[in-house]
Amino acid sequence: MKDIFFFDSMLTPKIITFVYWLMLLSVLISGIGTMFIGHGGGFFAGMGILIGGAIGARIWCELLIVLFKIHANLQKIADKSE
Template structure:
């Protein structure tokens, strides 16, 4: 990827960043879940922490996959436009 591709938006930079954002978000979900687990002193807060970790991990994965799908659609449309 050269500077011209980036400056003229011929190549997308964001898909490379999405993987980093996914792992960063996953760390945040785990920290938030652990905070929820041990913030209260009841079994319900412990279970809620597990739900936050599980649900947050799944939601983060789905969100990042949807973003990547959008960029894959862009790449395929770009390839079709080059063929025409």
């Protein structure tokens, strides 16, 4: 617990997977809603939301994970030099 309060350990990488699944669920709901309920959007707009949203959510979460992995690797380098 001390690691979290003094920022020795990062909390956000543990949350990113959960956020990713929430984003996929929201993409699924909005895509299906656009396909079958939306006015003027149509089936292909819903498919675009499903495909583009899933890819966009994955890329965004991967970029966040990369930032935290860079941080972890820099911490290892800093610990070796001490």
